[in-house]
Amino acid sequence: MSAPALNVRPPPDPLLAELADYALGSAPPSEEALDTARWCLLDTLACGILALAYPACTRLLGPIVPGASLPLGARVPGTDHVLDPIQAAFNIGAAIRWLDFNDTWLAAEWGHPSDNLGGILAVTDWLARHRRAGERPAAFHTPLPERPAPTVRDVLVAMTRAHEIQGVLALENAFNRAGLDHVLLVRVATTAVVTALLGGTREQVIAALSHAWIDGSALRTYRHAPNTGPRKSWAAGDATSRGVHLALIALTGELGYPSALTAKTWGFEDASFRGQPVKLGRPLGSYVMEHVLFKISFPAEFHAQTAVEAALQLHPLVHHRLDQIQRVDITTQESAVRIIDKSGPLHNPADRDHCLQYMTAIGLIFGQLTAAHYEDACARDPRIDALRNAMVVTEDPAYTRDYLDPAKRSIANAVQVFFRDGTATEKVVVEYPIGHRRRRAEGIPLLIQKAKSAFAAHFGPARAAELTALFADRKTLESLPVDAFAKRLTA
Numbered sequence: 245m246s247a248p249a250l251n252v253r254p255p256p257d258p259l260l261a262e263l264a265d266y267a268l269g270s271a272p273p274s275e276e277a278l279d280t281a282r283w284c285l286l287d288t289l290a291c292g293i294l295a296l297a298y299p300a301c302t303r304l305l306g307p308i309v310p311g312a313s314l315p316l317g318a319r320v321p322g323t324d325h326v327l328d329p330i331q332a333a334f335n336i337g338a339a340i341r342w343l344d345f346n347d348t349w350l351a352a353e354w355g356h357p358s359d360n361l362g363g364i365l366a367v368t369d370w371l372a373r374h375r376r377a378g379e380r381p382a383a384f385h386t387p388l389p390e391r392p393a394p395t396v397r398d399v400l401v402a403m404t405r406a407h408e409i410q411g412v413l414a415l416e417n418a419f420n421r422a423g424l425d426h427v428l429l430v431r432v433a434t435t436a437v438v439t440a441l442l443g444g445t446r447e448q449v450i451a452a453l454s455h456a457w458i459d460g461s462a463l464r465t466y467r468h469a470p471n472t473g474p475r476k477s478w479a480a481g482d483a484t485s486r487g488v489h490l491a492l493i494a495l496t497g498e499l500g501y502p503s504a505l506t507a508k509t510w511g512f513e514d515a516s517f518r519g520q521p522v523k524l525g526r527p528l529g530s531y532v533m534e535h536v537l538f539k540i541s542f543p544a545e546f547h548a549q550t551a552v553e554a555a556l557q558l559h560p561l562v563h564h565r566l567d568q569i570q571r572v573d574i575t576t577q578e579s580a581v582r583i584i585d586k587s588g589p590l591h592n593p594a595d596r597d598h599c600l601q602y603m604t605a606i607g608l609i610f611g612q613l614t615a616a617h618y619e620d621a622c623a624r625d626p627r628i629d630a631l632r633n634a635m636v637v638t639e640d641p642a643y644t645r646d647y648l649d650p651a652k653r654s655i656a657n658a659v660q661v662f663f664r665d666g667t668a669t670e671k672v673v674v675e676y677p678i679g680h681r682r683r684r685a686e687g688i689p690l691l692i693q694k695a696k697s698a699f700a701a702h703f704g705p706a707r708a709a710e711l712t713a714l715f716a717d718r719k720t721l722e723s724l725p726v727d728a729f730a731k732r733l734t735a
Contacts, residue, residue: 256450256502259522260457263409264449266528267436273404277530279718280684281400283691284407286715287538288346288358289733290695293322293702294615295342304478305335316373316381318366321733322702329363329370333434333488337362337481343615344477344597345543347536347679349407350579350647350655351525353414354546355426357532359480360406361399363434363488365730367441368394368402372727383495389443396729397722402437404533409433411532415525415650420464422518427483428461434487439494451500455490457512458504469586472595526650535653538679540690542613547580548603550674551657555607557672558661562608566627568663572635573671574604575658578644585637593618604659605631646675653680 255261273281295301306325307313318332319325325335337359340346347358374381375393382388410433419428435456439449462483466475494500505512505522513521537546544552551574562569576585586599596602596618605628606617616622646654660671678687692712699708711732714721 254502257505260450260453267440274530277404277533280533281403282718286695288361290698291346292339294698295339296322301342318370319730324735329366330488332366333363334481334485337484338478341480342477343543345539348546349411351414352418357407357410359430360434362484363438364402368726369730383492386496391443394726396724406433406437407532424461425464427479430480430483431487432456434484435490439491448494452490452494454500454504460516474594535681540679543615544603545598548600549677551604552607553674554659554672555604559611570664571662573660574637575640577647581639601632601635
């Protein structure tokens with residue numbers, strides 16, 4: 245009788261294998277997904293550039309240890325920082341997320357799939373710069389596999405795959421109900437696509453993913469009263485940089501853990517997810533990028549976007565009668581009630597941009613909503629809290645059903661204002677925000693203008709026109725080496 249084999253490891257959890265096979269797959273995304281990814285790249289970069297006007301953001305950027313720059317490191321758009329790819333991913337990711345203005349995905353779990361661009365852009369720029377210099381980058385002390393210099397097409401494909409991993413995992417897994425933050429999914433998605441971009445084998449991608457799940461998750465503490473604070477603005481940068489870190493570790497041949505999810509007691513599902521299985525809500529393809537939501541009109545938590553749009557429609561009818569308002573009714577979906585229905589004091593911009601009543605009040609009073617409206621100078625206006633105190637938030641079950649319906653994915657809100665003299669405005673209902681797939685034709689020109697304005701404020705009008713012109717023809721954009729593309733975005 246032969247002796248039992250030593251060190252025989254079990255097969256990996258099916259989910260780890262499925263995510264790895266998708267990340268390494270050769271099937272191209274749909275044309276719609278690639279075209280949407282082009283606009284997603286433009287929008288995401290614009291959001292990061294906008295954030296550079298805020299010292300609370302920029303003080304976190306740069307090398308973690310002063311002077312720790314790399315000659316062939318990754319560039320941080322809008323700055324002169326040249327960093328190792330892990331720290332560059334943090335910088336890019338933190339800037340992208342800072343103003344809560346980049347794309348959104350809403351399902352059982354929420355999130356912002358373009359947060360993964362931090363890791364994707366940092367790694368592809370780093371790889372492309374080494375390739376141009378004729379050098380071979382290393383994961384710690386291990387040379388990476390030879391790879392062609394990445395182009396912007398590689399970025400768009402990687403974005404589409406990261407969107408898909410994050411978004412499909414969000415469809416039926418409500419990590420928020422276990423107190424876990426959605427940036428877990430940024431780390432998982434970044435880990436998968438970046439390990440593949442670096443030339444990882446199937447075994448290495450699975451190993452890296454196992455580490456991503458073993459990391460567990462940040463808690464949602466910093467997103468909710470009484471602890472709401474600015475960590476929510478850099479948490480995704482932290483997650484995408486961790487994905488790069490784990491990818492580089494896996495490329496050294498570091499051991500993975502095949503039952504990271506399902507191991508009894510010690511796996512993610514038992515230890516962190518209350519014993520629930522983590523499942524994919526649909527086959528992996530291009531669904532998420534095709535259906536992703538853009539924040540085009542204003543930086544607001546997405547469950548409130550349509551409420552603010554309704555408030556802007558009502559602004560001409562109410563702004564001169566604010567002192568006569570008796571009640572403001574906001575009708576919304578269950579997720580908005582649970583996440584952003586807030587009364588009482590709001591302590592900082594991070595608190596205010598996650599308050600349905602505050603954002604709606606700004607729309608009614610000012611007829612617009614910008615990042616500046618969350619700052620203390622605006623928040624001191626006594627009319628805001630007076631309006632908040634007059635607001636009644638109610639869930640409409642039909643709005644909740646349509647929010648969860650995969651054929652609709654609506655994010656409906658309605659606003660109606662009642663005056664002390666017994667009169668009232670009409671009830672303004674907005675089912676789909678302008679960044680929704682059903683409003684793409686209307687939204688993309690406005691998205692381009694959003695980006696052009698962001699670039700102009702930072703680089704000046706001439707460079708803003710050059711940068712937005714890069715996106716006019718997708719095929720030309722796709723052919724650009726990433727290092728040449730990233731160079732055009734430096735300060």
